[in-house]
Amino acid sequence: MSYIAVEALNKAFTVRKKREKGxxxxxxxxxxxxxxxxxxxxxGELVGYIGPNGAGKSTTVKILSGIxxxxxxxxxxxxxxxxxERKEHVRHIGVVFGQRTQLWWDVPILDSFSLLKDxxxxxxxxxxxxxEALTEALQLTDLLRTPLRxxxxxxxxxxxLCGSLLxxxxxxxxxxxxxxxxxxxxxxxxxFLQKENRENGTTILLTTHDMEDIAALCPRVMVLxxxxxxxxGALTDLLARYDTDRxxxxxxxxxxxxxxxxxxxxxxxENARITYSPEQLPxxxxxxxxxxxxxxxxxxIQGQNVDRLIAAMYREMDL
Amino acid sequence: xxTVKFYLRSMKMQLKCQLQYPASFLLQTLAQLVMEGGEMLAxxxxxxxxxxxxxxxxxxxxxxxxxxxxxxxxxxxxxxxxTGSFPSMVRSGQLDTLLLRPRGVLTQxxxxxxxxxxxxxxxxxxxxxxxxxxxxxxQWTFLKALALxxxxxxxxxxxLGLFLIEGIFTxxxxxxxxxxxxxxxxxxxxxxxxxxxYPRPLRVLFxxxxxxxxxxxxxxxxxxxxxxxxxxxWAAFVTPLxxxxxxxxxxxLFQHAMRHYRSTGS
Numbered sequence: 001m002s003y004i005a006v007e008a009l010n011k012a013f014t015v016r017k018k019r020e021k022g023x024x025x026x027x028x029x030x031x032x033x034x035x036x037x038x039x040x041x042x043x044g045e046l047v048g049y050i051g052p053n054g055a056g057k058s059t060t061v062k063i064l065s066g067i068x069x070x071x072x073x074x075x076x077x078x079x080x081x082x083x084x085e086r087k088e089h090v091r092h093i094g095v096v097f098g099q100r101t102q103l104w105w106d107v108p109i110l111d112s113f114s115l116l117k118d119x120x121x122x123x124x125x126x127x128x129x130x131x132e133a134l135t136e137a138l139q140l141t142d143l144l145r146t147p148l149r150x151x152x153x154x155x156x157x158x159x160x161l162c163g164s165l166l167x168x169x170x171x172x173x174x175x176x177x178x179x180x181x182x183x184x185x186x187x188x189x190x191x192f193l194q195k196e197n198r199e200n201g202t203t204i205l206l207t208t209h210d211m212e213d214i215a216a217l218c219p220r221v222m223v224l225x226x227x228x229x230x231x232x233g234a235l236t237d238l239l240a241r242y243d244t245d246r247x248x249x250x251x252x253x254x255x256x257x258x259x260x261x262x263x264x265x266x267x268x269x270e271n272a273r274i275t276y277s278p279e280q281l282p283x284x285x286x287x288x289x290x291x292x293x294x295x296x297x298x299x300x301i302q303g304q305n306v307d308r309l310i311a312a313m314y315r316e317m318d319l
Numbered sequence: 320x321x322t323v324k325f326y327l328r329s330m331k332m333q334l335k336c337q338l339q340y341p342a343s344f345l346l347q348t349l350a351q352l353v354m355e356g357g358e359m360l361a362x363x364x365x366x367x368x369x370x371x372x373x374x375x376x377x378x379x380x381x382x383x384x385x386x387x388x389x390x391x392x393x394x395x396x397x398x399x400x401x402t403g404s405f406p407s408m409v410r411s412g413q414l415d416t417l418l419l420r421p422r423g424v425l426t427q428x429x430x431x432x433x434x435x436x437x438x439x440x441x442x443x444x445x446x447x448x449x450x451x452x453x454x455x456x457x458q459w460t461f462l463k464a465l466a467l468x469x470x471x472x473x474x475x476x477x478x479l480g481l482f483l484i485e486g487i488f489t490x491x492x493x494x495x496x497x498x499x500x501x502x503x504x505x506x507x508x509x510x511x512x513x514x515x516x517y518p519r520p521l522r523v524l525f526x527x528x529x530x531x532x533x534x535x536x537x538x539x540x541x542x543x544x545x546x547x548x549x550x551x552x553w554a555a556f557v558t559p560l561x562x563x564x565x566x567x568x569x570x571x572l573f574q575h576a577m578r579h580y581r582s583t584g585s
Contacts, residue, residue, distance in 0.1 A: 111335070115332055119325065
């Protein structure tokens with residue numbers, strides 16, 4: 001059986017709306033956060049979990065980590081049912097919520113770590129060894145005596161990550177771990193996660209809106225929308241489906257010739273940006289057309305960036 | 320044992336946190352002293368005017384005030400997580416963090432905060448207790464000391480239980496219910512005076528629903544040698560257990576509510 005096995009998972013929330021004028025009772029409505037979601041993840045996998053806001057990603061993570069009880073369906077993580085054996089389960093997992101701290105605000109992070117050691121009952125030697133390895137990898141050694149509230153966002157995220165890995169979890173949930181980080185911090189964090197996955201065999205489920213994170217880290221992605229699983233497979237395959245358009249930026253000596261209707265043209269001074277689909281109009285044909293109108297001085301061709309592709313995908317899936 | 324160690328470590332850390340802002344800490348402690356001193360002043364004024372209330376003498380009244388005050392503020396001091404932070408932890412989703420750790424939720428909530436500023440209130444209460452015991456010329460015996468300790472322990476547990484109610488409501492509707500304060504803070508203020516000075520509805524409220532009269536006042540009356548309602552001496556050791564009963568019932572409700580915890584968006 002797979003390490004994580006999720007079968008026909010359902011979860012609904014009752015939302016009470018604001019009372020309307022002239023009505024005695026508030027209206028209630030049910031929001032189906034998850035509809036028959038099934039998937040399985042093997043030990044040591046690094047999986048990206050994406051979808052627009054409100055798709056049910058966080059709900060899934062909260063069920064998998066034992067915070068929420070689902071309405072229906074079955075979940076096992078390493079043969080444990082998270083919400084039934086919460087205490088035993090959370091001993092084996094680590095969770096980082098990008099927007100919620102798990103450390104103590106006013107004390108040096110080393111004190112937080114040391115209290116976490118007691119909470120998780122980590123033996124002293126194991127703790128010291130792990131702490132040393134983690135602080136080195138996450139470049140926290142100089143910050144150990146600084147209170148959390150004085151750390152920058154990037155430093156804080158590294159401290160959170162360190163705190164969630166101290167007990168050596170076999171499964172790590174990351175919810176928007178790179179939110180608000182600068183480029184250097186982002187790259188360092190990604191590298192660290194890859195290493196953690198490779199060397200300790202930690203299974204990682206990464207929830208994010210940052211497609212670069214996914215592209216850099218996750219060979220496999222799952223797409224969730226309106227509480228349903230829409231795609232499960234390689235990111236490259238997913239993108240190939242939507243990666244149909246190219247953008248050509250040209251600087252012409254003369255006027256732009258009339259182009260077929262499948263091209264979109266945007267003018268920017270002397271430059272023109274032409275969005276076209278090579279399937280309908282091969283690049284060579286487009287160049288021939290342009291050259292006929294005058295000398296082609298400059299030309300670059302770009303693919304769409306990943307965010308645009310995902311936006312196109314969400315649009316097509318009607319999310 | 321391990322849990323006790325965890326609690327002590329948390330306390331140490333919380334104290335460290337509080338002392339990060341020493342000036343604010345001192346000022347707030349001072350404010351607490353003034354506040355609780357004011358409450359005590361009310362008793363002093365009554366004693367000054369009437370010199371007794373029903374069968375209760377000045378010493379008795381100080382004793383009642385003291386036992387309630389010390390119990391309540393000891394509970395607030397060491398159980399601040401339950402009495403103060405819990406509802407807001409549910410609302411802000413901070414409770415998620417606790418659920419992610421291999422420890423009981425209530426244990427962690429208790430370990431979440433302490434309120435050392437309450438030391439000022441505890442000092443006022445202790446002074447009242449000592450003064451009352453002197454003035455009422457209490458002959459201390461082993462049994463009376465035992466009754467006092469049991470009363471304060473059970474009273475503390477009762478107070479924790481009553482504060483859980485707000486948390487339970489918050490879990491179900493993610494909205495706090497101020498009404499509960501009538502039982503907790505209201506109970507404290509009312510039961511600083513002997514219960515039999517109140518009209519029947521209030522007596523029922525604080526005997527049956529929030530049994531401060533049973534946990535604290537029955538033993539206090541026994542210690543003072545004037546049994547409440549003329550009850551036998553052994554009642555002073557049995558009735559405080561109602562604190563444990565109330566707490567257990569509320570704890571079960573709390574466990575039930577936790578199953579419906581729905582977290583907050585993120």
